Amino acid sequence: MKELFFRWLSGDMELLEDISDAAEIPDSSREDLKKQKKENRQKIQGTESVIRAEEKGFFAFYRVVSVMSCIVLIGVLLYTVANLPRYGEENPRTVEVVKRYIEHGVEETGAVNIVTGMILDYRAFDTLGESHVLFTALVCVLILLKLDKKTIRGGHLDSYYTIKEDRFFDISEDSVLRLVGTILVPCIILFGIYVLLNGQNGPGGGFSAGAILGAALIVFSLAFGFEAVDRVFSARVLSLTTFVSLAFYSLAKGYVFFTGANGLENHIPKGIPGNIFSGGLILPLNVAVGLVVACTMYGFFSLFKRGNIGGA
Amino acid sequence: MTAEWIVFFITALLLSAALFCYTLAVVGVYRFGFILNRMHAGGIGDSLGLLCVIAAVMTATGLKSDSLKLLLLIVFMWFTSPVSSHFLSQVEYYAGGELKLWK
Numbered sequence: 001m002k003e004l005f006f007r008w009l010s011g012d013m014e015l016l017e018d019i020s021d022a023a024e025i026p027d028s029s030r031e032d033l034k035k036q037k038k039e040n041r042q043k044i045q046g047t048e049s050v051i052r053a054e055e056k057g058f059f060a061f062y063r064v065v066s067v068m069s070c071i072v073l074i075g076v077l078l079y080t081v082a083n084l085p086r087y088g089e090e091n092p093r094t095v096e097v098v099k100r101y102i103e104h105g106v107e108e109t110g111a112v113n114i115v116t117g118m119i120l121d122y123r124a125f126d127t128l129g130e131s132h133v134l135f136t137a138l139v140c141v142l143i144l145l146k147l148d149k150k151t152i153r154g155g156h157l158d159s160y161y162t163i164k165e166d167r168f169f170d171i172s173e174d175s176v177l178r179l180v181g182t183i184l185v186p187c188i189i190l191f192g193i194y195v196l197l198n199g200q201n202g203p204g205g206g207f208s209a210g211a212i213l214g215a216a217l218i219v220f221s222l223a224f225g226f227e228a229v230d231r232v233f234s235a236r237v238l239s240l241t242t243f244v245s246l247a248f249y250s251l252a253k254g255y256v257f258f259t260g261a262n263g264l265e266n267h268i269p270k271g272i273p274g275n276i277f278s279g280g281l282i283l284p285l286n287v288a289v290g291l292v293v294a295c296t297m298y299g300f301f302s303l304f305k306r307g308n309i310g311g312a
Numbered sequence: 313m314t315a316e317w318i319v320f321f322i323t324a325l326l327l328s329a330a331l332f333c334y335t336l337a338v339v340g341v342y343r344f345g346f347i348l349n350r351m352h353a354g355g356i357g358d359s360l361g362l363l364c365v366i367a368a369v370m371t372a373t374g375l376k377s378d379s380l381k382l383l384l385l386i387v388f389m390w391f392t393s394p395v396s397s398h399f400l401s402q403v404e405y406y407a408g409g410e411l412k413l414w415k
Binding site: 174176177180183184 | 391392395399402
């Protein structure tokens with residue numbers, strides 16, 4: 001173990017090389033393995049050249065269209081910039097909104113924290129986009145890094161990856177980390193929930209609380225392994241939580257936009273500013289955003305460490 | 313009036329002690345030749361330096377409910393920073409004392 005770790009540090013060995021294989025295979029068959037890897041690599045390059053010949057026409061078309069759309073976009077943006085008011089000029093279009101937020105923010109949104117009232121009430125559409133950006137990022141990392149079943153079984157190309165064991169330096173068995181994790185994780189989760197529920201009355205809110213909750217999950221998975229996290233927060237729970245949060249956000253805010261834009265009666269009470277249940281939709285929206293952020297953070301960590309969400 | 317001056321001087325004393333600790337930590341982390349010595353130097357800033365800074369803040373603001381939160385901050389930092397030192401030393405142990413240090 002120590003020798004392998006040192007070999008990896010000195011750059012003698014590839015990071016992704018399977019250590020169980022490397023330890024067992026004698027030198028003569030290692031040569032065979034290298035030859036096989038070389039052949040595989042040549043095979044991939046052969047298919048790549050075929051694909052390149054087929055798609056040459058597409059790439060020429062692609063270049064023309066990308067240049068054209070860039071020129072159009074630059075034109076539109078320059079035209080918009082030319083029509084902006086000068087810097088520092090007293091412009092009713094920009095000053096009015098700020099005054100309105102500061103003077104009527106508390107009574108209109110029901111949130112003492114004006115920033116939260118702004119991002120989750122006046123500009124909730126923007127925050128909806130942000131949480132969808134997080135979701136999209138998670139999906140992209142999932143597409144790029146998730147190991148499929150073929151690779152896991154080792155029948156595909158090289159049997160490079162092992163998923164059952166962390167390579168070289170597994171810290172989840174460490175008794176010091178376990179003790180600290182046992183004491184710290186509940187405290188971190190409690191603090192995260194406090195920040196989450198306190199978003200409309202003080203500093204805090206969905207994004208910071210989500211980061212804290214995600215950190216708690218990461219510490220938990222480091223101390224007790226991904227299998228322990230799977231018992232409460234498996235990949236299925238993660239995807240379900242993300243979906244429910246985003247769907248709830250879209251539906252609830254869509255309702256508010258519809259009734260507000262059409263002058264219909266809105267049945268969501270504002271509450272007394274300063275209470276936990278105040279600000280109408282702000283508290284549930286904060287919870288939704290926090291859950292999405294926590295899921296994204298834990299998903300990133302798990303995918304980068306294991307190539308999968310959770311143990312499995 | 314004199315009470316305010318006493319509080320001010322205690323705060324200044326504690327803050328300069330903290331600055332001294334952090335200076336020691338920074339110089340030690342960059343100048344020592346062996347990784348465990350560097351960790352020892354970094355630990356001075358993490359433990360004593362943090363204690364001095366937070367004690368200074370507590371004396372400056374007076375005893376309130378906020379002081380309890382600051383105390384919790386010390387507990388959290390003293391609880392977690394030894395764990396990271398523990399893993400650093402474990403890496404050092406696995407590498408057999410031959411980790412290359414940045415100089």
